[in-house]
Amino acid sequence: MFKSTLFLVSFLLVCFYSFAQDGEIKVNSEWNPDQSLSIYTNSQKTGQNTVKLKFTTLRGFEARRVSNKIFIATVGPGKKEILRLKKIPDYTGQSARYNYSVFDGASLRKSPDENFKYVLPTSENTDIKVFSVRDISDLEIVKDKGSSFFAIGFTFRGKDSICAVRAGQVLEVVNILKVEESRETIYQSGRNKITIQHKDGTIAKYTITAPVDMMIKEGEFVIPGQPLAAFKDAELKNNLQLQVYYLSNSILRSPDIGKKSPYVGVPLKFTANNGEFFGVLKKNEEYKQYLNPDIISEELSKRQKKKLKL
Template sequence: MKWLLIICFTLVCCLSFAQQDKVKITAERNDDNTVTFFYEKNDPGSYVIYLYFNTLVNASSSDITQTVKGTKGTLFTLRPIDPKKGIGYGYGYRYLRGVRKAKVDKSFVYLLPYKNEASALVKPLNNISEKFFNKERDNNWAAYQFIFQKEDTICAIRKGKVVDVIDKFDNYKEGLSYSTDTNFVLVEHKDGSFAKYSVLRKGRMMVKKGDMVYPQTPIGVSGSYQANTHEMRLLLYYLSNAEFKRSNNKKTGKQEASRYTYINPLFYDKGETHSLLPNTTYTSSFLPEIIEKEMSKRERKRMYKK
């Protein structure tokens, strides 16, 4: 008997973190009547995949929620109840960038996002929903604007992998203070958290997708929204709700955004560790042990050979 394969795709677009065609799932029938599901992704970094069956004959399976990190691999295999017959199935899936049940270290100490001994004025950023749509402030919202006296190099604050780079926008437009069309570098950290460095100068990126960066690794150059200004905006967050239900397969972008929790990071500041105070100028400094904290022995040797 031939079974009709029906594949339903339901893709999530969330804060530009998950986009169409980042992840693809395929299924393959085997000679023993089992069916193996595979994933492929053309984007580095971690994704949570949610797969559900809307039709399933001669097999039993609950919905699948799984974190994937490699470029391709096996998700799972369906086994027939009656091994002499094939399996009939139809499925859909969704995905989000991040790690399911990420164990984020909120006590981690970061370096300031610019070169040693450089300075910047720090200002807190409003959530755009609060500022422009009169919504209540998100309790976990935290984001920073770093303002420089002149164009300056932006550096990584922690070791991680570059999982996304956008380098195509001329940010400056008269009267503009915010735009979703901005150049940025997105870095995923070991604990599943992300750092997004945005408002970077077009054509001045120093990293690409898949690169490994370390504290003080140059990643780009400060950009601007206004004439004669130089800035960079920093946002740290992680996926805190990666659970799906059939009833929420059509969540709105706003509802999906609530799946992420923002981090108010601790920074190293001339021998002290603390959160950044608003409207305060900070000069970057570091200790070798902070830079080396997440490095392997091989990475340390490579660093000191330079």
């Protein structure tokens, strides 16, 4: 979707393009009495998201925060001033023109900690089997995510619950898969899924191949090991595909980004087997869920720990 508004001399042309759904995040500009220009975002989305401004014209303004005609900001829900352009003294006829894009997630300047301890996505003291650890960039669900994208496949027993592998805020819950549509292990965008944003800005996507009863809702904060959904039918292929990725600030700033995806996959390391295992999971191996207060509370605030009596 494109939107534009034209101003001459002391005015601004704004072109709008967003990867988010229509109306979820808007960018507006306002002139101030001192002839500076404020650029605002107004977000109705849950969690943190990223706005990228790419200037094609910028005259008569001090723009120290604009690098190579690009400005990137992470924004939360509500209205926020992300950039104020101050007028250069005695300059007449200042003007600015830019495009902006919206991306899911916060943009990170450095890679997240690859030694973070994730817990298994199953109930406490329950065994779970790993059926796949691989690059899945060729699958339909990640065609728009670039080549650096990895996933781990898990097979559950019976009507077990899918649990959070890390603390975070629920961004999206999709529960549309019917029993008659779940005879094959296929990962598609139309499958049941849960998306959770973590404290460090990474995002986890749980893609589910069978009907489930969802146990959480958008906006809710979850802790490691907390049940997210329960499988309905023990006879089906109750599989889960887990992906963790982040939005790269450096790729977003790249002048030759073209069709390259700005999202980067994170290789995961898990703790399991009563704390005796920590590392990368292996295909066709079974592991037992391991939870303790230190793991559960690692990313919680003092208030959250007190509430949970940790």
